[in-house]
Amino acid sequence: MSVRAVCFDLLSALLDSWSVWDGVAGEVGRPELGRPWRQRYLEITSTVGGYRPYLELVARASTDVGLPDAVVPRLERAWGDLRPWPDVVPALAALRVPRAVATNCSITLGQAAAACVGVPFDVVVTAEEAGAYKPDPAPYRLACEKLGRSPKEVAFVAGSPFDARGALAFGFQVTWVNRLGQPLPADASEIRVVPSLSGWTP
Numbered sequence: 001m002s003v004r005a006v007c008f009d010l011l012s013a014l015l016d017s018w019s020v021w022d023g024v025a026g027e028v029g030r031p032e033l034g035r036p037w038r039q040r041y042l043e044i045t046s047t048v049g050g051y052r053p054y055l056e057l058v059a060r061a062s063t064d065v066g067l068p069d070a071v072v073p074r075l076e077r078a079w080g081d082l083r084p085w086p087d088v089v090p091a092l093a094a095l096r097v098p099r100a101v102a103t104n105c106s107i108t109l110g111q112a113a114a115a116c117v118g119v120p121f122d123v124v125v126t127a128e129e130a131g132a133y134k135p136d137p138a139p140y141r142l143a144c145e146k147l148g149r150s151p152k153e154v155a156f157v158a159g160s161p162f163d164a165r166g167a168l169a170f171g172f173q174v175t176w177v178n179r180l181g182q183p184l185p186a187d188a189s190e191i192r193v194v195p196s197l198s199g200w201t202p
Helices: 017-027 031-048 054-065 071-081 088-093 107-117 137-147 161-170
Strands: 005-008 099-103 123-126 154-158 173-177 192-194
Touching (some): 005 137, 017 071, 088 107, 099 137, 107 123, 123 137, 137 161, 154 161, 161 173
Parallel strands (some): 005 099
């Protein structure tokens, strides 16, 4: 079936959130813990299911990796520093179908992050609005409802293996933008894997 809309992960596939988290960890003298903090947060959201306050999970991840509580309000203040990866704006501009994002985030921070991309979206879905974190199907389902499309008509661009597997199980046509060169999961055979969105088409 032809692609009639594209839905993106926001904080990994489109935005370089890793650099922002690294910078916040550096502000408290622990720059080497930025990526472990971000990775731990991804692990927590991938298993928590039903929505819990976003910053609460960020705080839990910071504690787990040994960062002080002060990093959480610092991250919230740094949210406006989020920037798209260099390949993102050209890839989005080339699309001729509706664009959506589904992000594991609060409504407020999700809308702010979407604005940081610099390209408008037809639909922005957050975990808070959907009532659950990806890979729970609720955010994917809400994105389809707002787009007015079935899963098979939507290409989903994931930023993590957790999200890629969840999107595939929901029925999307899935691409994983593996920007960090992470190991491929054993069940990735049906997932298209690319290092960036340069030259990518759905």
